[in-house]
Amino acid sequence: MLKAAIPTLKVSNWTSVRDYIFYGPRVVLTPGLGSFLFSIADRFCSRKTMHMVVLPAIADSRLECAQAVNDGQIAKAVWIRVRATWDFIKMFALT
Numbered sequence: 001m002l003k004a005a006i007p008t009l010k011v012s013n014w015t016s017v018r019d020y021i022f023y024g025p026r027v028v029l030t031p032g033l034g035s036f037l038f039s040i041a042d043r044f045c046s047r048k049t050m051h052m053v054v055l056p057a058i059a060d061s062r063l064e065c066a067q068a069v070n071d072g073q074i075a076k077a078v079w080i081r082v083r084a085t086w087d088f089i090k091m092f093a094l095t
Contacts (some may be wrong), residue, residue: 007057013083019047027055033065034058044092058089 027050029038034057041054061084068077 023047023051029058033062034084034088036091037085041088041092053091054088057084057091061087 017049026047029035036060038054043049045054061080065077065084068074069078
């Protein structure tokens with residue numbers, strides 16, 4: 001059925017078509033907290049890992065850091081950034 005819907009589907013491009021169907025187009029992250037770590041993970045991790053692990057981790061750390069800055073807790077924001085980087089390194093090593 002998929003082959004009928006996409007006539008150019010071949011064995012060589014099946015993975016990219018499958019990933020597009022399940023996870024949508026590639027995500028381009030806006031500059032900010034986690035963008036460097038995202039670019040490293042994007043080179044080594046699968047689209048599934050990026051979609052299910054990396055993007056939620058970066059989104060959570062950005063949200064926590066923004067809330068700390070809005071509350072005027074700069075030391076807490078710095079700690080969140082350090083902790084998020086360390087957690088990302090651990091996560092990357094385990095996946």
